[in-house]
Amino acid sequence: MKAVVVVFPGTNRERDMAIALERATGRKPVMLFHRETALPAGTDLVVLPGGFSYGDYLRCGAMAAQSPIMREVAGFAAKGGHVLGVCNGFQILCEAGLLPGALLRNASLRFLSMDCHMRVERAGTPYTAHWQQGAVFRAPMAHGDGNFFCDDETHARLVAENLVAFRYCTPEGTLTDAANRNGARDNIAGIVSPNLRVCGLMPHPEDLVDPLMGGTDGLPMFTSLVDSLAAA
Amino acid sequence: MSLPAPLDPARARKLSAEFGLKGDEYDRVLAILGRTPSLTELGIFSVMWSEHCSYKSSRVWLRTLPTKAPWVIHGPGENAGVIAIGDGLAAIFKMESHNHPSFIEPYQGAATGVGGILRDVFTMGARPIANLNALRFGSPDAPRMKRIIDGVVRGIGGYGNCVGVPTVGGEVNFHPAYNGNPLVNAMTVGIAPADRIFLSAAAGIGNPVVYVGSKTGRDGIHGATMASAEFSADAEEKRPTVQIGDPFVEKLLIEACLELMATDMIVAIQDMGAAGLTSSSVEMAGKGGVGIELALDNVPQREIGMTAYEMMLSESQERMLMILKPGREAEAEAIFRKWELDFAVIGHLTDTGRIVIRHKGAIEADIPLAPLESEAPLYRRPTAETPRQPVLDATTIADPVGITAALQTLVGSLDLCSRRWIWDQYDSTVGGQTVQRPGGADAAVVKLEGLKRGLAMTTDCTPRYCLADPEEGGKQAVAEAWRNLTAVGARPLAITDNMNFGNPEKPEIMGQFAAAVRGMAAACTALDFPVVSGNVSLYNETNGAAILPTPAIGGVGVLEDAAQAVGLALEPGLDLVVIGDTRGWLGQSLWLREIAGREEGAPPPVDLAAERRNGDFVRAQILGGTVAACHDVADGGLLVAVAEMAMGGGVGATLEAPAGMPAHAFWFGEDQGRYVLAVADAGPILAAAAAAGVSAARLGRSGGGDLVLGAGSSISVATLRVAHESTLPALMEAVG
Numbered sequence: 011m012k013a014v015v016v017v018f019p020g021t022n023r024e025r026d027m028a029i030a031l032e033r034a035t036g037r038k039p040v041m042l043f044h045r046e047t048a049l050p051a052g053t054d055l056v057v058l059p060g061g062f063s064y065g066d067y068l069r070c071g072a073m074a075a076q077s078p079i080m081r082e083v084a085g086f087a088a089k090g091g092h093v094l095g096v097c098n099g100f101q102i103l104c105e106a107g108l109l110p111g112a113l114l115r116n117a118s119l120r121f122l123s124m125d126c127h128m129r130v131e132r133a134g135t136p137y138t139a140h141w142q143q144g145a146v147f148r149a150p151m152a153h154g155d156g157n158f159f160c161d162d163e164t165h166a167r168l169v170a171e172n173l174v175a176f177r178y179c180t181p182e183g184t185l186t187d188a189a190n191r192n193g194a195r196d197n198i199a200g201i202v203s204p205n206l207r208v209c210g211l212m213p214h215p216e217d218l219v220d221p222l223m224g225g226t227d228g229l230p231m232f233t234s235l236v237d238s239l240a241a242a
Numbered sequence: 243m244s245l246p247a248p249l250d251p252a253r254a255r256k257l258s259a260e261f262g263l264k265g266d267e268y269d270r271v272l273a274i275l276g277r278t279p280s281l282t283e284l285g286i287f288s289v290m291w292s293e294h295c296s297y298k299s300s301r302v303w304l305r306t307l308p309t310k311a312p313w314v315i316h317g318p319g320e321n322a323g324v325i326a327i328g329d330g331l332a333a334i335f336k337m338e339s340h341n342h343p344s345f346i347e348p349y350q351g352a353a354t355g356v357g358g359i360l361r362d363v364f365t366m367g368a369r370p371i372a373n374l375n376a377l378r379f380g381s382p383d384a385p386r387m388k389r390i391i392d393g394v395v396r397g398i399g400g401y402g403n404c405v406g407v408p409t410v411g412g413e414v415n416f417h418p419a420y421n422g423n424p425l426v427n428a429m430t431v432g433i434a435p436a437d438r439i440f441l442s443a444a445a446g447i448g449n450p451v452v453y454v455g456s457k458t459g460r461d462g463i464h465g466a467t468m469a470s471a472e473f474s475a476d477a478e479e480k481r482p483t484v485q486i487g488d489p490f491v492e493k494l495l496i497e498a499c500l501e502l503m504a505t506d507m508i509v510a511i512q513d514m515g516a517a518g519l520t521s522s523s524v525e526m527a528g529k530g531g532v533g534i535e536l537a538l539d540n541v542p543q544r545e546i547g548m549t550a551y552e553m554m555l556s557e558s559q560e561r562m563l564m565i566l567k568p569g570r571e572a573e574a575e576a577i578f579r580k581w582e583l584d585f586a587v588i589g590h591l592t593d594t595g596r597i598v599i600r601h602k603g604a605i606e607a608d609i610p611l612a613p614l615e616s617e618a619p620l621y622r623r624p625t626a627e628t629p630r631q632p633v634l635d636a637t638t639i640a641d642p643v644g645i646t647a648a649l650q651t652l653v654g655s656l657d658l659c660s661r662r663w664i665w666d667q668y669d670s671t672v673g674g675q676t677v678q679r680p681g682g683a684d685a686a687v688v689k690l691e692g693l694k695r696g697l698a699m700t701t702d703c704t705p706r707y708c709l710a711d712p713e714e715g716g717k718q719a720v721a722e723a724w725r726n727l728t729a730v731g732a733r734p735l736a737i738t739d740n741m742n743f744g745n746p747e748k749p750e751i752m753g754q755f756a757a758a759v760r761g762m763a764a765a766c767t768a769l770d771f772p773v774v775s776g777n778v779s780l781y782n783e784t785n786g787a788a789i790l791p792t793p794a795i796g797g798v799g800v801l802e803d804a805a806q807a808v809g810l811a812l813e814p815g816l817d818l819v820v821i822g823d824t825r826g827w828l829g830q831s832l833w834l835r836e837i838a839g840r841e842e843g844a845p846p847p848v849d850l851a852a853e854r855r856n857g858d859f860v861r862a863q864i865l866g867g868t869v870a871a872c873h874d875v876a877d878g879g880l881l882v883a884v885a886e887m888a889m890g891g892g893v894g895a896t897l898e899a900p901a902g903m904p905a906h907a908f909w910f911g912e913d914q915g916r917y918v919l920a921v922a923d924a925g926p927i928l929a930a931a932a933a934a935g936v937s938a939a940r941l942g943r944s945g946g947g948d949l950v951l952g953a954g955s956s957i958s959v960a961t962l963r964v965a966h967e968s969t970l971p972a973l974m975e976a977v978g
Contacts, residue, residue, distance in 0.1 A: 019490070019493075019494055019581065019582060020404070020490050020493055020494070022404075022405065022406020022493065022672055023406065023672055023674075025673065025674065025691065026672065026673060026674035029674050029691070030674070043580075045580075060672075061406060062403070062404040062406075062489070062490060062493070064490065065404065065488070065489065065490025065491075066404070066490075067490065120396075120666075120667055121396075121399050121400075121403055121667045121668075121669070122666065122667075123399075123403075123665070123666055123667065123668055123669045123670055123671070124666050150671040152403065152669040152670075152671060152672060154403075214671065216674065217671045217672075217674050219674075220674075222677055222689065222804060222805055223671075223674065223675070223676060223677060223689075224679075
C-alpha cells in the first residue's frame, strides 16, 4: 500500500500518522507538502492528518481546503481513490465538500484532550474491515472543534445509507450524552462516503497503535486499509 | 559619522527613572556614552539593565549553583541547557516565567510564555518534544482569580496544542499569597543530535544579520521593564506591555528553522525574547566580541510609522535573529518563503565593537557593547535570614476528625485534588510518543521517536516549606524532582530552575533567595543533579505583599528503555512496601493546614544521603522488573500517596495500623525521601533493602474496593475518587 500524508502549514500530527502507517505497512509513507500539484504515481491512500492548518484561523480546515494539492485529492477521490481525514483532516474534507457536514466548536467550548470510546457502526469498509460490527475501541481525542453537525436531510441520508462509521459510546458500547463529549449530532465520531472510500473521524486511532503508548486499539484501522487496498 | 540626537538632559534623567533605571545606574550610562543618550539608547540601556535581562540582584547567588557533570554539554548562559542522553542525542531544556504578563492578561500572558520557552529550545537546534508547566494561583475566591486560572489554562493549551508539542506534565498550587501575583512557569524539552547544537555567539565580520518570523509591531514595548517592577493598583493599565502570541506562526518557524539547521548556513541564532531586537542583537554581538550594525528600515513591520525606539523595544512574538554565512541569503530565504514567513537582511557584523542603529537616514543609537555588559549593575543586596520555626511535636497535636475523614478532605483539597480539569485541556498525545500521560506517574515519560530510549520529566516545588525555611525548601524542591524521576525508573540527569521571589531590595526576600540557592546547591551536589539553565522572576509583589518563595525545579532524566517505566496505578493482589523512614513530621504538612487549620512549624528536613540511598535502591528495583507501581510520598503524606495509587487503579488496599506514634502523624506526616512500591511479594524487596542499608517496611496488600485501616476504619476508593475529581470542575463550572 502506497500512502501519502499531506502536510499543510500548521499540520502537527503527520509524524504520528506516519508511524502508524509504517507499523501497518512496513514502509514509510510519502510526506507531501500542500503546494504540490500532483500526487505521486501509484498512490493508494491519501491521508490528511491532524493539526491546526493555517492556525484554525477563519474556520478549521477552510483555508487548507483551498490548497493546490486539494484539487488533486478531490480528483483522486472522484476516481475512487481512498482518502482518510483525521481530526483537522476530517474538517478539511468537510470544507472541501468531500464529506458532508461540519465540525463545530465543542459544546463545552473547551479543548478536549482525553481518551474516548467509539463503536464501529459500519464494519466491512476499507477502514473498518478488521473490526466486528458493534465493536468498541478506544482512541485519544484532542480537539476544540469536533462537534459534528449536519442538517436533518443530510443526517437522514447518512443514517439511511449506513454511512456513519463510528459513534461515541461508553466503554461498554452504549450511546450516551456523557460519552459524547464534544456534543456531536447523534454521537457521530466519523463517517464514510457513499462509495466507502473517503473516511473522516475526529479521534486519533494513529496515536494508539503501540502497547507502550497505552494500547493498540487504533491499529485495526490501518491493518484494515492494508488488506483492503492489497485486495483492491 | 553623525551622533544620535540626544534627549534634553533633564528629560533624559526623568525618563530614565520611568524606564526603571536608578539614579546611579543612569550616571553609568552617561559615563559610558560621554553624552546624553538618545531615546533609543536610553531604551536599550534600561531594558538590558532591567532585573529581567541582567539578573543584577540574583547573579552573585546563581553563580554558586553546581552546573557541571560529565553529561552536561552546555550549562547556564546559552538559550537553554544541553545534556547528553545517549544514542548521540542531546536533551535541550529550560523553564521560564511569564508571571507578570499572566496576571495582567492571563490568556496571552500564559500563551506567550509557552511560545517563548519553545523558541529558547528550538533556537539551539532541538525539535521540542514536550511541554510542562508549574503554576501557582491565589485563593479561588480572590478577585479575578477564577478568570485568571481559566485564562492561563486556556492560554497554555491554546498555544501548545496548536504548535503540536504535547503538554505532558506540571504542577499547581493554590495559596492566598499568590492572589496578586500568580506564577506561570513554562518548560520545554527538546531533542537534537549532540553534535548539532546551535549557539548564539555572532562571528564573521561582514556576515549578514537576518531577521525571520513575524513582523514587528508595537506590542510588548518595555515588557522586560514591566516584569522587573512590583504591581500596584494600576496593573490593568499595563496591558499594552503584554505581547500577543501566534502559535501558528511559531509552528511554521519551528519547521523552517529546523529545515535551515539541517544545512550548514547558520553561524549563530537566537530568538527575540524579552527586550526583542535589543537583547538578541546586543547579546549575540557581545558574546561574539564583534560589533553589529542594524538598518531598521529593513525590519518587517506590522504597523506604519514605527520609530527606532519602538522597534528596538518591541516584544512582538515569533521572531528570530540569525547570523548567516555570507552569500547564503537566497538559499536561506527560500526555506522561509516556503513556510510563508518573513525573511529580511537587517544588518551586518562589524569590527567596531559597537551597536549602531540606523533608521530613515539617521543614526538612532551608537553604543559600545563591552561596557553595556561589563558595566551592567551587579548587586550583592543585603540579606536577612528567615527566623527558624520550632519543630512541632506530633504527640501534642490532637486529631480532630479521624483518619478516613481527614483523607477524604485532603484528597479533595485544592493542593491535592485531581488536576484532570486542567490537563484535559492540554493535548498530551500529539507526537505519538507519550508513554506516561499526566496523572499516570510521578513524572511524564516521552519516548524518543524510532528509539527505545525515553526521557522522564517533572516540575516541583513546595512553596510553604520554602517560606518556613528557604534552605530546606530549596533542598526539598530539587530532591522531589529527583525523586519523581526516580519513581518512574529514570536516571535523573539535570535541572532547570525558575526562581520566583518578591522584591529583592527587601533584605528578608533576598535572604530567602540566598538560602534557597544554598539548599538547592547542596541537593544538586549530593544527587549529581546539576543546574543547566534557569530564569529568575523577582518583584512578585502587589501592594507590598510578596508571594511565597517559589524556586520551581524542572527535572529531566533518562530511561534506556522507555518500556521499563512504571506508573503509579495500583493493581490488585500486590504487597505495598514503603521505602524510607516514617517519623510522623507534621510541621508544614497539608494535614496540619487543611485539617488542624495551622500553617506552622519547621518543614520536614531532607537527609540527602538517605535520599540518594533510597532513590538509587528504588530505581534499581524498578529496572530489575520487580515493581508493578511506584509513587513517591509527598504532599499529604503516606496515606495520601497510597490513596492516589488506589484511585489511579480503582483498587483498594488493606493497610496495617502503625505503632509507636499517633496514627495521624504516621499517615499524614510529610517525612522526605520516601516511596511506596507495589510488588508481588514484599519479602525479597525487604531483604534487599536491609542489605543495602535502606529503611523499608511492608505496609499492606492491595485488593477490594476499599482502603481498610484496621478494624472498623475504612473508606471506599469510589468515595475518594468523587472527592478527588469534583473539586476543580465544581470550582470552575461558574466560569463556563
